[in-house]
Amino acid sequence: MKNDTPQNRKLIIEQHKRFSESCLWRMQREYFDKAGIDAWVNQVPFYITSNPYIANCYAEITIRFISDWISKHPESKNHPFYILELGTGSGRFSYYVLKKLHELRITLGMTDVSICYVMSDFTKNNIKYYESHPAFKFYIENGLVDFALFDMEVAKPITLLKSNIQLSQETLLNPLITFANYIFDTISHDAFSVRQGKLYELLLSVSCPENNLENNKPVDMEQLSTDYKVNEIKKAYYDDPDLDNILEQYKNTLTETSFLFPIGSIRAIKLLKKLANNKLFLISSDKGYSAIKNLDHLGHPSISFHGSFSMMVNFHAIANYFKNSGGDYFLQTPRKGIKTSIFVSDTKLNDLPQTKLALQKYVEGVSAADYFTLHRRVSDSFQDYNLETIAAHMNFTGWDPHIYLKLASRVTSLVEESDLDTINFLASNMHKLAENYYYMPKSDCILFEIAVFFHAIKRYSDALNYYLQAQQFVGEQFGLYYNLALCQHNLGKISEALENFKHALLIDPTSKESQEWITYIEKNSN
Ligand SMILES: C[S@@+](CC[C@H](N)C(=O)[O-])C[C@H]1O[C@@H](n2cnc3c(N)ncnc32)[C@H](O)[C@@H]1O
Missing domain, CATH: 1.25.40.10 (Tetratricopeptide repeat domain)
Incomplete structure (x- = not known):
């Protein structure tokens, strides 16, 4: 047969899997683990979340949040504020944030406040790169930075590699400040559809050209093809009211669409909230949707490959997750480009006046997304x-x-x-x-x-x-x-x-x- 070549012959490598349990996520991790720092050499896009402008926005918001917290809880000054960066990647963003935070502490007379910035990633290869990078030498020597191996999909203790401190309810006496850039789009999601008031899960099948297999494993993720089967959901999907209520809201509000649910991210958030005695302050920039109207009338989720792959983040679901459990959020007015979103648990942003002002300026004002749009125009x-x-x-x-x-x-x-x-x-x-x-x-x-x-x-x-x-x-x-x-x-x-x-x-x-x-x-x- 003329068309029966190894390029044309497709093998199904998995069929009708729950999206979050697909082999794609394992392949994603294998990719980052193997590539290490080379992932960012002309492969995985990262400038948009790794420049001085976005780092400056994060540092300004963070320092205002710490000030607000100290004003309300003066005893908090006696304990360190930990800032945990998830899925750190190249470390370039971390360096700019550290530098800016250090400058701000000096300018604002806050050097007596102890701040420890923790760069985490799931792969040792990245951690080794940061540990020996000359940019961090000063911060390591002064105890301002630490490192942690943290796989957001695995509920394990987080131990800081330099100080050997374990982040826990005993050590996290202040809110855990968390940065998550281009990571919620990288870890597992589930996929759903709503049609005529009914909720369906989307089950994923993945196939691959025969000549893209080595030892029965796909070599190049970009050659994979995906397909979905719909399956009606008749009972609570997660057996977790916090999450099932959000799905119920989608079922009742959306008309006809498919959408993603960032289950891996929400589970990681849940774990961090628990470790931090329910006091989490999270800033995230990623591609995604923040308004419910933008979740309606979408086709089945598409996966974009660029060395690794990424999915659109449903920030609306994350916001609801925080709000339903007594927290708060700030989602910037949708505009083209990445979205910066802020979430806080166990408190309201109205009680944090300096933070609110910073959010107006650095998230709603000239945001990281606006900066990037201008940068692209100038580059041209x-x-x-x-x-x-x-x-x-x-x-x-x-x-x-x-x-x-x-x-x-x-x-x-x-x-x-x-x-x-x-x-x-x-x-x-x-x-x-x-x-x-x-x-x-x-x-x-x-x-x-x-x-x-x-x-x-x-x-x-x-x-x-x-x-x-x-x-x-x-x-x-x-x-x-x-x-x-x-x-x-x-x-x-x-x-x-x-x-x-x-x-x-x-x-x-x-x-x-x-x-x-x-x-x-x-x-x-x-
Ligand atoms: C798309 S990159 C983003 C890196 C960086 N935050 C940025 O904005 O450029 C995703 C990063 O998350 C890490 N990563 C992937 N899966 C992870 C997981 N399950 N837990 C923690 N980190 C993960 C990868 O090693 C990689 O450094």
Whole structure:
């Protein structure tokens, strides 16, 4: 048969499974475990939740929440506030949040409040990366950061790896502040349909081309296909009134639709609430739905693959879960892009005035989603911008290296024709870009680009300093040694310059410029 090839032959790898029990979730975990930090090297999208702007929003909201809490419960100052980041990923967001929280504590005179930031993930590979990352050295040494292996789908104790403290009802005497970015979309969901006042579960079947199997396991998740069977639900689905009441509400309110229920996330929330004596303050940014009207008239859930895969998060269900048990929530007015949502248990946001103000500003105001929309527009058109606009945008980004790396060549090309005020403004903020450097494999080095900027404006000593700092990250690169040599020559460091021109020539023996410089220096020094 012509079409009967291994690519065309599909094998069913599971049939009619409850969505949250599908093999997809195991494959998702295997993917992250195997990839480790490489998951974020051009595979899993992460800029939107890992930039200084969103980190700044989280730090501002968190510090206001801690202030509010201390005002209402002065004795809470005697105990640490733990901030637990779930599914931490690359650690870049954590670094920016830590940095901002540290600055805010100093500025607001809150250094006597003990805050411990816990970076958690289910895979040891990620934890090992954070533990040895130079960005966290200062925070580790000062007891401001700790690490934990925490699989949100497994109800096990959470032990901090540095201090050996177990997060529990005895140690969590203050609310547990929790950050969950791009993680609720990653862990298990159930899927349902509502048709004419009846509720159905969607049972999943997964199939895979035969040639995508190795040892009976799919290799590339993107080649999987999914199919659903509907099955009417006639009794309580979860045997848990908190959850079944939400499904009942959907059955009675939605007209005709399919929707997801973030069961893995809700179970993890339940566990954390229990550990924290029912005092949880949760901030989450993810793709998802926050209004019930947006849950209606949807087709069967689609799975988007990008190295890993992700699903739309039903924030509306999470909000109801908190509200039904005496808590509160703040969902930003729906707009395009990710949604930032805040949930609190056992208290009302109206009792937290500073927090409410921060939510107005950083969630309802210019949110992480708005920031990202603007960033995308700028990325598409910065070739038309003058240096003033670029400088203003860099300031808006909070001096984000990721953005500067995109704009760097435009900046150096504009330096000659731009005014001194703008150049000085950029120059005086370059140290902030350098401080925001979070090393990741196979990514460009901001220190090198800062050096190029100072080189272009003829501040050779600054340029030299940044080239030297970049050396450990960029390694044996012709441009680095050649530029180092040029700066050293301009600073009268002739013998060092000669050495580096020779080094550059070793890396690129065809470089005529290096040869000419060597000849010139040797001739003039004799
Ligand atoms: C899509 S990434 C998001 C990373 C990061 N929060 C961000 O915004 O870029 C999902 C992260 O969750 C972790 N993860 C996956 N399943 C998990 C689970 N069951 N429990 C805890 N972490 C999990 C992965 O290792 C990965 O670091």
